[in-house]
Amino acid sequence: MYIELHARSAFSFLEGASLPEELADVCAEHGMPALALLDRDGVYGAPRLHLAAKKSSLQAHLGAEVTSAAGWRYPMLVESRAGYRNLCGLITRMKLRARKNEGHVLPEELAAGAAGLICLTGGEEGPLAQALARGGIEAGTECVRKLCELFGRGNVYVELQRHFCRAEEARNQAALEIARKLSLPVLATNGVRHARPRQREVLDAFTCIRHHRTLATAGRLLTRNAERHLKLPAEMERLFSDLPEAVANTEMLSSRLQFTLSDLGYQFPKYPVPEGASQMHFLRARTREGLSSRYGSYNEADYERARKQIERELAVIDKLDLAGYFLIVWDIVCFCREHNILVQGRGSAANSAVCYALGITAVDPVGMELLFERFLSEERGEWPDIDLDLPSGDQRERAIQYVYERYGKLGAAMTANVITYRGRSAAREIGKVLSFEPETLDRLARLVGAWEYKDADDTLDRQFRDAGLDLRHPLIRKFFELCREVQDLPRHLGQHSGGMVICQGQLDSVVPLEPASMPGRVVVQWDKEDCADMGIVKVDLLGLGMMAVLEDSLQIIRERYGQEVDLGRLPPNDPVVYEALRKADTVGMFQIESRAQMSCLPRLRPKCFYDIVVQVAIIRPGPIVGKMVNPYLRRRQGRESVHYSHPSLEPVLARTLGVPLFQEQLLRMAMIVAGFSGGEAEELRRAMGFKRSEARMKEIEKKLRRGMGKNGIAPAAQEEIIQSIRSFALYGFPESHAASFALLAYASAYLKCHYLAAFTAAMLNNQPMGFYQPATLVKDAQRRGLKVKPIDVTCSDWPCTLENLSPQDGDGPDFAVRLGLRYAKGLRAEVAAEIVGERALRPFVSIEDLKFRVPAIQKSELTALAEIGALNFIAGKRGAAGRTRHRRDVLWQVERAARRPGPLLEAAGTSCESDEECASATPTAPTPAAASPLLPMTAEERLVADFRGTGMTVGPHPLAYHRAEMKRQGIRSASELPGLPDGTWVRVAGAVIARQRPGTAKGFVFLSLEDETGIANAIITPRLFAKDHGVVVRPSFLLVEGRLQNQDNVVSVKAERVRPLSVTRAETASHDFH
């Protein structure tokens, strides 16, 4: 029986064209009992082959093609665990000393680390072929002799490949001669690069991408034929009928390769505890401390409940020997606390009272009756998963660097993120390979995936026709086919945003490490899922924009209000917060600010924290596709009775009125109705979790039906339950995760309601994030009475700051927000820092003074500042002529100041005699700027300049200037709409701030139109969208006519006519295509 022992997968990044799973499938189809995967300089695809092989009872052998200094590659197979350790070590060493995607192994490293590895002489890129080309049979013999010295005589196989190529056969004859001479075994392989013959085309396309060529210019870089696919054993036996021992040796060698990834030898590090104490003992002590601080204020019964729960959890942790893991996460959290880094655990960890007691999470699972088993169970036999949310940016980086420092460079690493080809990247690169023009590529790339929802007319034909391409053209047809083929194939290795793996010993003996693009970062060769599959524990240190906002807000409150706000002790059930939520006044609030959330809030009418948990979880594709939103809301409003698909489900679904909304409920449902074990339920959860789950979901679906049938569940109820579960496959929140997010939502709402100025400044300083553009955030805050002041170089810092309101500013909040220089488009941060630094020394007396003291400032930057009025107040409010200076006055001055005088005049400008004097001198008193002959900007011109220069205006909303005229035209303002009865024919107009065509909305488009009074929602039907596509998508301002829908305080206009509105040339931005 022939066994393929030299195959590359697409994880050789552009040097292989099939995923490991497909290779395994084809092996299984061919009845091959084993397969060896040798990817280039790595074991990237090994976990996926391992898992796929497990399913089809295939033996997955591992190895790699490791690059030598001369460029050829040693094909090495792993025989034993020591061999695997050596291979990982070799690859890690070569990778870490080179730049990304480079590096080679040194002969001395090989000599030291060849134990447990078997070397093949390789195909055309192997050592033997290179030696033969260099110096004929003598050099070839010498090369193989050296390999024997390095790997040992018994560990070298002379490889023969037959792809119907004359030169290759000549090499084979030489190899045979060498094998005979040195008495070495020969081994037939097919040097596989793709699973099926047709994938040769993808391989050729990848070759072009790798070499930056097109198919037309790649020439002999392309494959000679399509023979490098997985061939049937019989076919290989026929090919090597003259050398039956070469085929027989494959089986023999395969039997030698005993190592599989089941034998990885991974150990999680032990937490250093004081002498004499065990890790468990130490954990118990820390948890007990947490118990009294977290639950100390509870009544006795609740305290006792919490204590019991914690004891139960500790028992499980002890049994599973996981104390070290909890302590390590606790240690990271402690580091963050000590360094004032906001941190909060999310995900299933929130189900654990131990995590709550240790301060890892902020949700009380006992109070919320969360299911601990969702986080950790004895029977699952896998590591728990704790995700920590940190403020995005520098703070998160500090936490990551702390882990590196604590566990050493080879003890901790980031998980990889395998970047795969998606619609847009595939279209762009395949287009290039087929020699398409750059403009065509742009157009094609724009076409792909513009909207989440695709209607029946969004066929490829139509998209191509729109781009002016004819699908009947063979080249374009080929483009389409190739794009489809490369979908999901790996392109390169990136770095996961926050997943870290930690190991007890050397991590590089478990998986090869390599440098990330970001300096100071090391990544493992496997992605998050692969690490989980291989049982490697990971801690996710995720950056969350809202955490940064909260942290910044607290800092501002501390500094400006002189108050200390503890997010852990916010007043619960704050009436102002709930009132704002019920009114859907939630712009800027975490997770509950989107249009869909806003349209749900007035119907759900949150009254307590758990309602926010539901609110966060309900507007997700899972519940929406599963048609769970409306039943839940109707039941909540008392318009529909609460009933259950099956009476046995009542205990699980009672809290959510019979409607499943959380993952945990789905799992429990499966356990109850289909008799799933905890392990099977966990398998269901994981199938729901990732993308490569469709086949798994189908398998599970069958199992569910079988189980339900056994339990006598009626077919209709079965269907309902299956539908609920299937829809959750597209994202459903676990309850604990929703609760963690709900905490952040509540905190953001609380800060917004009580410290609007601080919250707004923090939001503006952490953009881009959230659902709305800064312009909308500012307008929303202004409508709530906040004064927002424009950028002014005499007082703005880089970030937005708070300023005390002067008495003449009237009543209202105590502070105004001063926009920061960061919002001046085109101004570099380092120049802004110089401006602020110089200003601190003494105020600028003129534009010339500014230019002189901040020499790095460029004319374009001065102009940009002048255009937005940021230089108006230099040297006071009034110019030399005694009248208020306007932007054009300054622009007039800037143009003069920015023009360098000739050397003669420059020297005359400073009356210094030595270089030192010149260096320290300021220009002689600036000539008072005469009033400019320019006319002041009109309101419209100021608007245009504001939006162009800052992306927003702190002045009136663009529509405010036209309200009178709009009133005459019968156009209603956004604030009028809630007062109008349902069904009223209305006209509304506004700046489009969001356009959405969600995948769950069957082609409907949702527009958010902002005017000076608020935000109005418009719904565009698919028919209207098809008819007026250009009008809906392009203009910044729209006029919408239609019937008002005003039900349950949810207000929107069902558009029947839509047309562009010409009110200003200001370019407002919209958040589109979500």
Place this chain on the structure above:
Amino acid sequence: MAFASIYVPDFLVQAVVRAEPALRGRAVALVDGTPPLWSVVAANEAALQAGIELGLAKAQAEQFRGVEIRPRSQGQEKIAHAALLDLGWSVSPRVEDTAPDSVALDLAGLNSLFGSEEEIARRLAQRASGFGLIAHVAVAANLEVAIHAARGFPGITLIPPGEESERLGSLPVGVLSPAAEVLETLERWGVRTCGALAALPALELSERLGQEGIRLHELARGARSRSLALAEADPIFEEEMALEYGVAELEPLAFLLGRLLDQLCARLAARSLAAIAVRSRFDLETRFPKKIRRGKKEPRGESASSVYEKVLALPVPMRNSKMLLQLLRLQLQASPPAAPILKIVLAAEPARPRTAQGGLFLPCSPDPEKLELTIARLANLVGDANIGSPELPDTHRPGEFRTSRFFPPRGTADRRKEEPAVANGELRVPPAGRQGNGFRIFRPTPPASVALHEGHPMRVSFCGLRGDVTAASGPWRTSGDWWREDAWQHDEWDLEIHFDSSSRRREKTLRSLLPREPQHGLYRFYYDSVAGKWFVRGAYD
């Protein structure tokens, strides 16, 4: 002194409309780009009003009903521009080629010929209309004022001396064609008209915009004057002849070509130049297509059948009209146009004539002119694509080669660069693996029939020869160009054949390569999987 300026608004569109008068008065948008991607590059006012925007994709533009979409034609633009210059030259000998869409002319001394300046302007506008162009005409005492007024005001504009500043005042500053950066600054200042610009203090403006500011300020006031930059004739020497009836025979055509070439060469000689290339363009009769002679390659498509173009690239500059005529004749004989000729345009690319001095010790090389003539004769016999130096392209496709233009070796200097066969007293041997039998490729490859046994060739026949396969090596498989329509897959076999004793060569084409009464030989056969047939690639020596 007075100047007139003629300006053609929407020049790109007008150039196309001029060639297709049916479009006059309609909304027209022009698209340009590389197929299949086209986008709108120009549109007239009517099209813009209909909603067309520059940059729209052709497919999107086509959705606007009532808007005619045409491809941009640089050829028509060139002709329209030439017509515009001609329009100027039809009135004044002193013409300035201001821009593709505008010309300016000196009217000094023309009153006695054409009447008042107003009459001249009217005459120019009328003639422009006769040329198929709608033009703005402006007359002023100042050249710049005339140019800017023509750009800004429709119809005929006369600006009396002293009124320049006032009249230009209402025009947008864009007519002054300031640099993009300056225009941006002016826009930022809110200075949008010439009047607003003129109102700015000159000194302060110069402090801010430098000399460019002063220039624009003067232009806006109509105070800047300059002299006319006289247009020069096109550097391409062109002669053309339109024929009343289509010419279908070579002899009368050669007679006409000879006349044109004589004129071209005389003009070249007058300026001490010679031709390095002669471009010939023939407008063909399309209504009754008739072939002169059967060509090897027939031009395809409508445009190819109405216009026929050839370039005669010369190895050295020449101005011998007889020689050029002979080369042109051979070129036309080798690939004649598909229909009678209605118009001939010959354009000579000028170059400095060749200066050559033979060296006493330099080897004789063929006279370039004669060599060119010989190559042209050969091309006439074998076709353009089949003459030149063979080159191997970078491809796996077996037997593939291309021909590039033949150039004789350039004397001794190049020869010295060749590697000597004997270096350091040792004879170099070719690297291992390169030795072997010579291989002769049969072109075209003769078909063969091959009998197989268990997938191996056993008996073959081709070109009348038949024999048994005594040894076979293969298959050697190559395939490629899968993204093209002519994708291929060949399975090659090296076969040792023992021919039947009665076997006789029948084909004449491979006379030199195949023995008349063969006994045995080593051949390369291949099976073309796409065609499903066997062929003989060649024979080993």
